[in-house]
Amino acid sequence: MQQIAPQEFHLLQDNPYIRTKCPQHLITDDMIVRRVKNGNLVAGDTVLVQCMNSDYTDLLAECEYRVISRKSEIKTYEISDHNTRQAEEITYKVQRWTEWRQVGSSVADNAMRAVWNLGKRGYDIVMGDTVVGFHEDKETAAMMAAGKVPLGA
Numbered sequence: 001m002q003q004i005a006p007q008e009f010h011l012l013q014d015n016p017y018i019r020t021k022c023p024q025h026l027i028t029d030d031m032i033v034r035r036v037k038n039g040n041l042v043a044g045d046t047v048l049v050q051c052m053n054s055d056y057t058d059l060l061a062e063c064e065y066r067v068i069s070r071k072s073e074i075k076t077y078e079i080s081d082h083n084t085r086q087a088e089e090i091t092y093k094v095q096r097w098t099e100w101r102q103v104g105s106s107v108a109d110n111a112m113r114a115v116w117n118l119g120k121r122g123y124d125i126v127m128g129d130t131v132v133g134f135h136e137d138k139e140t141a142a143m144m145a146a147g148k149v150p151l152g153a
Helices: 029-039 138-145
Strands: 017-020 046-052 059-078 084-096 112-117 122-127 130-135
Touching: 029 046, 029 059, 029 084, 112 130, 112 138, 122 138, 130 138
Parallel strands: 017 046
Antiparallel strands: 046 059, 059 084, 112 122, 122 130
16 A cells, blocks of 8 residues: 655645655545644644655646644553653644646546556556556556556555
8 A cells, every 4th residue: 555655744834745656546634644743733734745756757736735623632651550651642634625636737648557668578657648657567557557556566
């Protein structure tokens, strides 16, 4: 399963963003919450999410998520009969604020397909004019292009 890697979250002064290779149809609210938690954002903050090709050279799609709730609670844990620890537990809720926007080509041109690459002796997964993945096996490449298997599997 593809995930948004920690290094794909960037926290600039007032403009946090996620630039990921994870395809837009696989991105979930929970994936965004994990990164928002790492950035210690507050309610009302907006995060730009950008889906890139496999080598981060082309932007394929983008949208915005907004932090709609941030709750903090002090929890007490018993370590032993004599020791307890307190920890702050923060929970977030996010919501997709804008619809996904396809960048560059039209939506019809952005359908993924598997194309034979003689030089690599395998199949490039192509979206529009951009290579977004690769696999040596034809059936796996076709399933990747159909979105049934994550890119890079």
